[in-house]
Amino acid sequence: SSEADGEGKKEVYKIGAIYSKTGPGSPLGEPEWNATELLEKQINDEGGINGVPVDIILADDESTPEKATEEMNRLINDEKVLAVLGSTTSGASLAMKGIAMDSEVPLISAGAAVGIVSPAEESKWVFKTPHSDAHAVERVYMYLKEEGLTNVAILADSNAFGASGVEQLEALKGDYGIKIVANESYNTDDADMKTQLTKIKSSGAEAVIVWGTNPGPAIAAKNMKELGMNIPYIGSHGIANQSFIDLAGDAAEGVIIPTGKLLFPTQIPNDDPQYKIISSFYDSYKDEYGEEPTNFGSYGYDNIMLVVEALKSGAKDQEAIRDYLENKVKDYVGATGIFTFSPKDHNGLKADSMVLAEVVDGKWMFKK
Amino acid sequence: MSSLLQVKNVTKRFGGVVANRNVSFTIDEKDITGLIGPNGAGKSTLFNMVSAVFPPSEGEIWFENHKIDSLPSHKIAPMGISRTFQNLQVFKKMTVIENVMVGLHTRTTSSLAAAAFRFPRSRKEEKFIYENAMEVVNFVGLEDILEVDAGNLPLGKLRLLELARALATKPKLLLLDEIAAGLNHQETLEMSDLILKIRDQGVSIFVVEHDMDLVMKICDKIIVLDQGEKIAEGTPKAVQNNQRVIEAYLGASDEEELTV
Amino acid sequence: MVRKGVQSFSWKGIAVFSILIILLPFIFSSSFYITKATFAGIYTIVAVGLGLLMGFAGQISLGQAAFYGIGAYSTAILTTTYGLNPWMTLVISLAAPALLAYLLGHTMARLHGYYLAMATLAFGIVIHVLLTEWKSVTKGASGFFGIPKIELFGFTFRQGLSYYYLVWACALIVILISLNIIHSRIGRALRSIHDSEVASSAMGVDTGKYKMQVFIISSMFAGLAGWLFAHMSYSISPGSFGLNGSILFLTMVVLGGATSIWGAVCGALLISAISIVVHTAGSHVSFITSDFEQVLYGFIMMLIVIFLPQGLVPAFSSKLKKITQSSVRTNKIPTIGTVKGDQNV
Amino acid sequence: MTSSILEIKDVSYSYGPIKALDHISFEVNKGEIVALLGANGAGKTTVLKNISGLLKPTAGQIFFENEEITRLEAEKIVEKRLILVPEHRQVFSTLSVIDNLYLGAFHHYKKSGKKEIEQDIEKVFGLFPILKERKDQLGGTLSGGQQQMLAIARAIMSKPELLLLDEPSLGLAPLIVKEVLNYVKQLRDEFEVTVLLIEQNVSASLKIADRGYVMSHGSIIKQGDSINLLNDPEIKEAFLGHTVS
Amino acid sequence: MNDSIQFLISGLTIGSIYAIVALGFVTIYSVTKVINLAQGEFVMLGGMTFFSLLKLGIPYFIAFLLTIVIVMAIGWLFEWAVIRKAKGADPLSLIILTIGTAIFIRGIAGVIWGKNSVKVEPFTNNEPLNVLGASITPQSVWVMVFMLLVVMVLYFLIEKTMLGKAFRACSVNPAAARLMAISPRKMSSLSFALSAGLGAIAGLVIAPIMFPSYDMGIMLGIKGFSASILGGLGSAPGAVIGGLLLGVIESLGAGYISSGIKDAISFGVVLMILLIRPFGLLGEKNVGKGGL
Numbered sequence A: 001s002s003e004a005d006g007e008g009k010k011e012v013y014k015i016g017a018i019y020s021k022t023g024p025g026s027p028l029g030e031p032e033w034n035a036t037e038l039l040e041k042q043i044n045d046e047g048g049i050n051g052v053p054v055d056i057i058l059a060d061d062e063s064t065p066e067k068a069t070e071e072m073n074r075l076i077n078d079e080k081v082l083a084v085l086g087s088t089t090s091g092a093s094l095a096m097k098g099i100a101m102d103s104e105v106p107l108i109s110a111g112a113a114v115g116i117v118s119p120a121e122e123s124k125w126v127f128k129t130p131h132s133d134a135h136a137v138e139r140v141y142m143y144l145k146e147e148g149l150t151n152v153a154i155l156a157d158s159n160a161f162g163a164s165g166v167e168q169l170e171a172l173k174g175d176y177g178i179k180i181v182a183n184e185s186y187n188t189d190d191a192d193m194k195t196q197l198t199k200i201k202s203s204g205a206e207a208v209i210v211w212g213t214n215p216g217p218a219i220a221a222k223n224m225k226e227l228g229m230n231i232p233y234i235g236s237h238g239i240a241n242q243s244f245i246d247l248a249g250d251a252a253e254g255v256i257i258p259t260g261k262l263l264f265p266t267q268i269p270n271d272d273p274q275y276k277i278i279s280s281f282y283d284s285y286k287d288e289y290g291e292e293p294t295n296f297g298s299y300g301y302d303n304i305m306l307v308v309e310a311l312k313s314g315a316k317d318q319e320a321i322r323d324y325l326e327n328k329v330k331d332y333v334g335a336t337g338i339f340t341f342s343p344k345d346h347n348g349l350k351a352d353s354m355v356l357a358e359v360v361d362g363k364w365m366f367k368k
Numbered sequence B: 001m002s003s004l005l006q007v008k009n010v011t012k013r014f015g016g017v018v019a020n021r022n023v024s025f026t027i028d029e030k031d032i033t034g035l036i037g038p039n040g041a042g043k044s045t046l047f048n049m050v051s052a053v054f055p056p057s058e059g060e061i062w063f064e065n066h067k068i069d070s071l072p073s074h075k076i077a078p079m080g081i082s083r084t085f086q087n088l089q090v091f092k093k094m095t096v097i098e099n100v101m102v103g104l105h106t107r108t109t110s111s112l113a114a115a116a117f118r119f120p121r122s123r124k125e126e127k128f129i130y131e132n133a134m135e136v137v138n139f140v141g142l143e144d145i146l147e148v149d150a151g152n153l154p155l156g157k158l159r160l161l162e163l164a165r166a167l168a169t170k171p172k173l174l175l176l177d178e179i180a181a182g183l184n185h186q187e188t189l190e191m192s193d194l195i196l197k198i199r200d201q202g203v204s205i206f207v208v209e210h211d212m213d214l215v216m217k218i219c220d221k222i223i224v225l226d227q228g229e230k231i232a233e234g235t236p237k238a239v240q241n242n243q244r245v246i247e248a249y250l251g252a253s254d255e256e257e258l259t260v
Numbered sequence C: 001m002v003r004k005g006v007q008s009f010s011w012k013g014i015a016v017f018s019i020l021i022i023l024l025p026f027i028f029s030s031s032f033y034i035t036k037a038t039f040a041g042i043y044t045i046v047a048v049g050l051g052l053l054m055g056f057a058g059q060i061s062l063g064q065a066a067f068y069g070i071g072a073y074s075t076a077i078l079t080t081t082y083g084l085n086p087w088m089t090l091v092i093s094l095a096a097p098a099l100l101a102y103l104l105g106h107t108m109a110r111l112h113g114y115y116l117a118m119a120t121l122a123f124g125i126v127i128h129v130l131l132t133e134w135k136s137v138t139k140g141a142s143g144f145f146g147i148p149k150i151e152l153f154g155f156t157f158r159q160g161l162s163y164y165y166l167v168w169a170c171a172l173i174v175i176l177i178s179l180n181i182i183h184s185r186i187g188r189a190l191r192s193i194h195d196s197e198v199a200s201s202a203m204g205v206d207t208g209k210y211k212m213q214v215f216i217i218s219s220m221f222a223g224l225a226g227w228l229f230a231h232m233s234y235s236i237s238p239g240s241f242g243l244n245g246s247i248l249f250l251t252m253v254v255l256g257g258a259t260s261i262w263g264a265v266c267g268a269l270l271i272s273a274i275s276i277v278v279h280t281a282g283s284h285v286s287f288i289t290s291d292f293e294q295v296l297y298g299f300i301m302m303l304i305v306i307f308l309p310q311g312l313v314p315a316f317s318s319k320l321k322k323i324t325q326s327s328v329r330t331n332k333i334p335t336i337g338t339v340k341g342d343q344n345v
Numbered sequence D: 001m002t003s004s005i006l007e008i009k010d011v012s013y014s015y016g017p018i019k020a021l022d023h024i025s026f027e028v029n030k031g032e033i034v035a036l037l038g039a040n041g042a043g044k045t046t047v048l049k050n051i052s053g054l055l056k057p058t059a060g061q062i063f064f065e066n067e068e069i070t071r072l073e074a075e076k077i078v079e080k081r082l083i084l085v086p087e088h089r090q091v092f093s094t095l096s097v098i099d100n101l102y103l104g105a106f107h108h109y110k111k112s113g114k115k116e117i118e119q120d121i122e123k124v125f126g127l128f129p130i131l132k133e134r135k136d137q138l139g140g141t142l143s144g145g146q147q148q149m150l151a152i153a154r155a156i157m158s159k160p161e162l163l164l165l166d167e168p169s170l171g172l173a174p175l176i177v178k179e180v181l182n183y184v185k186q187l188r189d190e191f192e193v194t195v196l197l198i199e200q201n202v203s204a205s206l207k208i209a210d211r212g213y214v215m216s217h218g219s220i221i222k223q224g225d226s227i228n229l230l231n232d233p234e235i236k237e238a239f240l241g242h243t244v245s
Numbered sequence E: 001m002n003d004s005i006q007f008l009i010s011g012l013t014i015g016s017i018y019a020i021v022a023l024g025f026v027t028i029y030s031v032t033k034v035i036n037l038a039q040g041e042f043v044m045l046g047g048m049t050f051f052s053l054l055k056l057g058i059p060y061f062i063a064f065l066l067t068i069v070i071v072m073a074i075g076w077l078f079e080w081a082v083i084r085k086a087k088g089a090d091p092l093s094l095i096i097l098t099i100g101t102a103i104f105i106r107g108i109a110g111v112i113w114g115k116n117s118v119k120v121e122p123f124t125n126n127e128p129l130n131v132l133g134a135s136i137t138p139q140s141v142w143v144m145v146f147m148l149l150v151v152m153v154l155y156f157l158i159e160k161t162m163l164g165k166a167f168r169a170c171s172v173n174p175a176a177a178r179l180m181a182i183s184p185r186k187m188s189s190l191s192f193a194l195s196a197g198l199g200a201i202a203g204l205v206i207a208p209i210m211f212p213s214y215d216m217g218i219m220l221g222i223k224g225f226s227a228s229i230l231g232g233l234g235s236a237p238g239a240v241i242g243g244l245l246l247g248v249i250e251s252l253g254a255g256y257i258s259s260g261i262k263d264a265i266s267f268g269v270v271l272m273i274l275l276i277r278p279f280g281l282l283g284e285k286n287v288g289k290g291g292l
Ligand SMILES: Nc1ncnc2c1ncn2[C@@H]1O[C@H](COP(=O)(O)OP(=O)(O)OP(=O)(O)O)[C@@H](O)[C@H]1O
Pocket: B014, B015, B017, B018, B019, B037, B038, B039, B040, B041, B042, B043, B044, B045, B046, D134, D137, D141, D142, D143, D144, D145, D146, D171, E287, E288, E289, E290, E291
């Protein structure tokens, strides 16, 4: 991706991107990585930004903060990039945040943890695009409230993704009058969760919220069926993909999740402002890689597009890009949602960027 | 003359096997005491208890007014007991001189911190260790191979090295377990001279040995074990002529038999 | 006459090494290399401690990353949550692992070989779970963030050259201390334990005591490394202190050669070098994708063990000795079937 | 005419830079007991290890029953019933005495069948009754001498044609030494086992041996009938002392 | 009450898997004294190969057997191409070697099969059975049946046959073993093939329970290793007891205390047990000081 180097002083916009292509975060990082590669090509094929090509230097942090630190230093000091995108996991993103703040380079993360951008005053150079877990949780709680379910159980992955979800589930339960009657967790590579589910079963929960990425939630769904539990199963946006349904099979039926709209570009109403972006991104991604981009692909997409937006507007250095992001991104329509950044909010999404989906006949269906 | 080591009614069991049964004896200062007996009589076991490798099942062992039978084995050397091993236990990956220097461990005291920061005291001690080790090495005659890794030495040298290492602790009582095993005649002779020389420096010696020539030549007193029990004790001459000993151990003292 | 094994190591080795360390940033000035080298320095500190433990006390640890983590989290929590000065928390970062090692060492004194490995592995996992689950203190799986930088007389150590020199200064001190130890009576006592524990204790070496002392020292080194790591990064997360980390340290020591202090140093450098090679290969050869890096990494590890089974330093010790003078050699003799103790690693 | 069962031709061996054997040649005839003598480090053990295949000569050839075995693996050589009782016993320390004995019969286990092997075990128990008493004790917990007995017994279980014994009397009580050496003689006389023996106990070994070779620094410096060697003044000087005790 | 039975059944199922993996460790260790930390990768290869064969349309039972054969061949190859080449290495270096190999195999698996989990159909109809109010799937029963089968065969092999004695002889004293006409090389190859086979079986029975993926070997390897140590290295029955115990403690810990710290509980218990029994539950103490 750095072929432009040899050809003298031709102007290019250098942007760095660090995602977890390998390691435990790779199910999340791979779509982000792919989306970034795809967009670099698309942008340059269309003649670059105001005629200037972009050069995105992709680096794999192997899901570790150490590698992320090394790559971050390389991108900023050796490659002298204008901005850095990533990383996938919260741990790596936080490590990169420290460097971004020190070196005054804008960073747009795809990590889940709220700490990456809050408090915003202490995160001057850092932004993030993923649905905040808070939004996902609000969506879920709103639904539960409508259904009249108040006693819920949590079953979450013990990794950063799960932990971040649990944090919000705990934080927001009061606002919706929800009672958490069981709070269980599992390890990413656990083979069986019947023990946790048995506990949940006896806890009197009216619904179970499972927070994790594949294959854990699929195992949970299967185990629930085996235990004869038929209380509603609410998942996270981490399983907004076909492979969850493939793995869980029958057990996936009726599972409800909060998700970005990228999950079903054809089902969202035509008049949805995101309709165009989502369907074109979805199609080109699927053409290129033969799989669906998932919610994580949309983070990769928005991360790069936000920087492109800044460059388009004429921002030419780190400072200007940051300022643009903080002050000029208003009602910007992305793949994940509609962003409005401000000095107080570096995530910029509202709960309505998420919708609910349900598995019906082995397919994710738009619920509301 | 006072007794240095007292073994009182010692019994040792390994599961069902009784390796030593009610054994008592004493070792006197500046004496060479021999311990003989058929294979499996319990000699090494007795040795191991005196050197505190494991405690007796019953009975007591006293060394110079201290009861030592339940001490951990590393507390024995500082009291003045040192030993060699039947199945050699040299430090194979260390050089000859280093092996001997380990023997001086108990005669020095500098701590880990002193060593870590190279306090002057630690450096002075290092010098002391080196010089004393050299002295012992010269004494047993290993000075030509100071820097050879012990693992590369032939058996004869290994026996000497074990001896040197034991001597480096400045023992009052030296335990030698089959020190001449595997040595040829010439080497055995040299070894017995060496042992006598060590005794002359005032060290008491306790030997287990199957080489009767050696035993009879150097020992002041001999103790005979059979099936874990003491069956005889006395001067070499007395023991040699003891009928029980002949039956159990020596066999009819006749070479002719062999050539039948 | 060369007096090997006597506390005789010259300063030459250390001097040459120090000069190399000082000059390195001028040769490889890119930020990437300096960051790598800074991490390598931190790992060196842990690896040297682990090398002491493995090569000299003959004990294996599959939980060294736990001590590293305790050092890091102690300082992170105390400086961030309680606002203490990093220099003050340095003491805690050293003392907390030491205390834990002391408690643990007593209970582990009875274990040998793979059983000891298992116990340390278990300990490592328990600590890792604790770091992940004790959310009110450690902020859980996402990581602890907002750790302040170290300052000295108004100078702030930030990632880059200044931190590189800070880390390597610490590493040099650690190396020096370790060299001093192994060339002392205690070092010899330790090595003797490795060859024959029975004979060693018959010579009056209190094997338990020295094993314990080395265990504590190695945990303190790991704690120091943790302290450096925490203040280098803005954040730390439990993932850095799990089994992977422990295995990484173990790998460094084994590849470099456990029987020499320089072995651990070289091991730490080697691992970083391998990852640079793999990284560079990745950016030049198109089929070495990011996914392929692990394959290559595993492959190189295999090659090193196969072709240099004693580790890098012992294998090249004759050549290296000219430079360092003080590396302890280990001439492994091909003993045929000596009846060894059973499970001793 | 006696035929040679073992022939060593010009064999050399080095441990890295250390030359342990320097163009050694000798032979052993069928039915003989031959003693290999020499000071510590002369290279005796190295010779036996080369013959048994544990070490491979750096030069030269070795023939067993007129067949070259120089490059054969140790485990194949055993199958030809050329059996070594190694220096320092080498019993299987964590296996019981009886299992040690069974393993001696490993290479002919299928051929001989369980019954015959059990009979053999009874036979060696007859020779070393203590082993029978301790048959379930672990090899490593036997006393030094008991281990030596076990090593010899195990070799007998292998049904040797040619038995190589490396210091079999090491650590044995005088009474047992005599018994063992007598048994070696008996093996030869009754079972026609050929024996090549290393002994520090030179006088005793020469008494049962027919011939002997004397090694020094990796070479053979003397050879001859036992009687001649026993009376050789140099040998007396070096190994036997002035008075044969 | 029902809960505790459910916890127990879950624990036994998962414990049986640990046990089979642990038996793989035992097999190799009891011949070569090598702790093969790539054992978990054999399990992964079992699961993933089975998946691929099924996807190719090969009948279920044939795919099952074929998987075992293929993984055994890989185990044999691993010994031949890697372990055997590292002659002079001490046990610790060998551990690192096996870790390196594990990373290598995992890396290749990641390239071949991708990073996603896959799904394998259960052996038989998988309608859960009801046992004392707790539910157990037929596949869990299969897991236990295979575990028992494997341990019985292995126990017989190691304790009762000449081959088993030869195995143990190689581990105590390979040079002396050669003098008994036992080829430590052959035994070593055999043990690796055998233990790869065990890994494959573990992978096969577990595939329908957990969704196999290229990196499932790490966790199973560690748990299997722990189980084999807990039971006492080298002891086949010990490995089984260790595995079951580990599984049950984990499950009860998650059930009655907290699922978040279930690993801390189970490994804490392992630590305790080792302190009381430093050589594992059924492990034999080092040989006494008899021959000093
Ligand atoms: N750990 C043990 N377990 C069981 N029996 C043992 C153990 N150690 C020693 N024995 C037995 O105790 C007896 C005495 O053994 P010991 O080693 O003391 O004999 P020894 O007199 O030194 O014989 P040798 O001259 O052959 O070396 C032997 O029968 C031996 O088998």
